[in-house]
Amino acid sequence: MADAVAATPEPPYYAVIFTTRRAAAARSPEYEALAARMIELAAGQPGFLGVESAGDVAAGITVSYWAGLADIERWKADAEHRAAQRAGQTRFYEEYSVRVARVERDYRFAQGDTPVRA
């Protein structure tokens, strides 16, 4: 569901950087299903622009992109998402951070592009 490199529009837009260190309980199909469901659920929200996810139990980073701060507030307050947040705190994460950031500029490179800007 997540892209390796999300195709976001021109800035400005917003990023939610979710960084995790998982607990032992996250080594489970239940955790994997919940994580996949949250990405699916986020992707259906208003203002969703894309999501990137990488990592494993020791270190995971998921970055979701949003049109505006109101979209992020709405996603944070979603009832199913709230239940997942509680499960994350009580069972699945040793530690995590959530950072809300305004993307000011971006740059994208793919093989076939002209290499290295001046």
Next chain:
Amino acid sequence: MADAVAATPEPPYYAVIFTTRRAAAARSPEYEALAARMIELAAGQPGFLGVESAGDVAAGITVSYWAGLADIERWKADAEHRAAQRAGQTRFYEEYSVRVARVERDYRFAQGDTPVRA
């Protein structure tokens, strides 16, 4: 070198979100050494606040945190970093994006904290 969850100060500060899909040449000790060296080099730059890195060949995300935009510009222009950027474009990455974002707010949870904000 990278932390699972970086201990950054109170916002505002800046994030550089570096998302990659690696090429076959990145399955090499040379790539791993270069990636580790870049984290070491970044950590010695003025304004560096922390770095988080997760993922593998299919999808990698590294987020570095900085006090200000001028620090990011200086890091981008660093000669050894520039050489690594060129190697990334010509050899190690199929695709990547760099997003510069201003962190407006953050939230951190660790086991032992009181669960779930209202």
